[in-house]
Amino acid sequence: MFTVISRLLDGDAPAAYVNKQDSPEAQSSSAEVQDPPQATPSPQYPRRIRYVPIPGWPESTFRVPDPVPEGHIYYIRKGDYIRRGATALVERLPTGHIAKTPLPNPYDPEGEQRVRQNMEHEYDVYCFIGSSPFIPKLINWDSKSKILVLEEYANGDLETYLRNHHDADADTRRKWALQAAQALESLHVVGVIHQDITPRNLLLDKNLDLRICDFAGSSFPGHAALTGAPGSRYQSRAWDRGYIPTQADDIFSLGSVLYFIMGGEEPYSKLDEEEVERCFEKLDFPASGHLGCGTVIQDCWDGRFTTAEQVVQALVQAGETNRV
Template identity: 45%
Template sequence: MYRNASFVKASSSNAFQHQDDTKQDPTPPPPYLEYIPVYGEWERKRYPNWPDARFQMPATKEHAGQVYYLRKGDLVGFGTTALVERLHSGNAIVKTPLRNPLDPTEERMNREAVAREAEDAQSCTLTLEHQSNGDLAIYFRDNAAASGVDLETRGKWATQAARALASLHDKEVIHADVAPRNFLLNSSLDLCICDFAGSIFPGGPEKTSAPGSRYQAGPWGRGYVPTKADDLFALGSVLYLIMTGNEPYIDLTDTEVERHFQAAEFPETSCIPYGSVIDDCWHGRLTTAHTVVQALNGEMGVSTAENRP
């Protein structure tokens, strides 16, 4: 059997055991998902001498959670609801909902999440323009040039992030996962928002994800339904990253950050660009994404005037 590298997703935190533990405990391990790519027809030109077997789905599986899928392009990564591949042309990204033979309900919800983004209930994949500079989190973490990004560009990103959120809120969509990983940069270093798998749409289900402790005013308990205010709070933390290159409280653990945020204790912003806007997002003084855009534009005007010769 021919295989490319597989991706394993455990259905339980105890899905993997050391060999010695397995010998001591004869109980079979809990089921897990294993995603195994099969080379697509488009790759025959790349590998003309390979046998047909490398381009065909295996007839049998080794365990119930094994999922074979035909590659549509080069793997970018796995999300909560979909796998993401870059087409061979290099200018487009394809999202395919994750199959889950161990949980048909989750598989159905994965398909619905991708279909919502495509605005097509019959769609089984979603094709998007490739954003060549990746997401904000990776850009600041891995790109040596990120530290030299000028204030004008940072201001542009901040405004584009706020405008993107305003556009969603105008349509009564709550993103519910506003974080640097969900803002992408194209070849011109323009920013756009992405990943609506956990978003709340009018009349849609309220199954959401969470952006993480640095992007939440407090923990979201079971059954919590995020609001526009939660998106705006998270936007403040995204703006903080854009202006400083670091997440809020970068040196603290998630638990420590959660404790500070619940007590409304936020990083000092008075000495960073657009600091007052960030602080207003965190304290809820800016109640709509449009007011954030206006505040950013106001600060930008002040900054431009101060730097004018």
Template identity: 45%
Template sequence: QSLRYLPVPGEWERKSHPQWSDAIFEVPPDRDGEVHYVTKGHFVRLGGTALVERLPSGHVIKSVLRNPYSPIEEQENRQKMEREIEIYRLLRPTSYIPRLIDFDIQSCTLTLENQVNGDLENYIKEHNISLDIQRKWIQQAVSSVSYIHLAGVVHTDLTPRNFLVDADCNLLLCDFAGSLLHGRSAFTGSLLQGQPVFAGCPGSRYQSRHWRKDYIPTCKDDIFALGSVIYLIEAGEEPYNSLPEYEVTRRFQNRLFPETGHLLTTSIIQGCWQGKFSSADEAMKTL
């Protein structure tokens, strides 16, 4: 069932709107297909697992999506968020990952330091990127993937939307809700409608082939996706940007990759796509 998530002003808005009556802050009953939620801050985006808001403090909070119409799907969302919290707690403070500010297992919320420039995908669309910044980003993208792999984490959804750009134009890797930890997904041992459950799928331009529902990605899948991220950073657009996704899938499955001879990072991009690197650390040495 398609759901509409409808905001109800939270107490934090009283300071900005002292003229509002108490009735505005009351949560109305949900009608069919509706889910009301009390806001914690300014809306950022609504994902498949969580609502993202910017708190009055400036930090970003992720709250698990409720689904009163499907307890199984709501439980799936909780498991993803719990996995993300687990991974942020595991990864020691580093320049490659957003800083964990707070978390609450009971309410399934996660608070992270805000990155003012948003995600890499949109930043590249809106700015001209200098060669020096491109080089820095490529180094940071490869280093961040190497870092999480050494910690036993496979991201599984390595795309430009999951790299954030901070105030100093550094890249940070985020969103571990669908990630594997030591080879196990958040759903290992669980079933959804009788089928093995796995979360995370980066899309045709970041996968070497179509993933079946029960496919469990590996570090090599992250490395393949890394090649496409690096391509975007240097070329300014995604691989086969003008082609429909089904055609991109067909070409990638047949190992027909975009021409990269005009790019400075052609060796690392092709190495990622063609499976020449056994680890992200090995790819980093190519730099």
């Protein structure tokens, strides 16, 4: 086992599919990724995975314990911890740029390969889109380790920022609403379906301008998505395995994002995921008339828009804001 972990620390081993958590430890379920129930783990697979960072010291200073505690996976820290997603560890490098590293997991070789494929797929999406004012700039890609490096976004993701800044003014919120719609429009016009439009996948730069990120679950012409689902608050219904999301699904998700931007909380934030799913399937959406761009939000949910461009036009025509 020490040999396996040492290989992981050198960056040679593939990464594993794990559930999305922002804490150092992973549980066995996730509301973000929709897959059929998994079989009971084999005795060799721990019920809890814990990722333990080490600062890259020489072996004389630090050695991985032998035997390795059950479920512990050691990795060399590259910078300051930001969060851990379903497939990658996100860190801020000393340069300020953001590194996404596939999560190592020697307990699930097939999952490891799947996650590495997801990371490479995300890189391919960035290359396909090219330069855009609405996506982060790609700084570097390591084809061996599958590490993706993106430009820094000083104010982090929109979800975290808004939860910490309840006093964001109306003009700023309207700007974000329009920029979110414009970002989605920029993807759809080149044939990219994002499939995970949520506030956590919108980044804010030093000027509080918005960009869209996280394309591991996105599809683009000739390349189907490998995984991805935004969660019940951002879907009109649950997606069965094999379902192919469309632009309409992204637009529905955008409606929920606009609701979060203007109101500061997710749709039906006090209900559990299953209750939200039942409400949405019955076309029972939360009231939004009291919010800025409330009509646009409802039209996203009701399927009245066929393109993201129409959402942009509706925001402008409603007088909520001007193009930025």
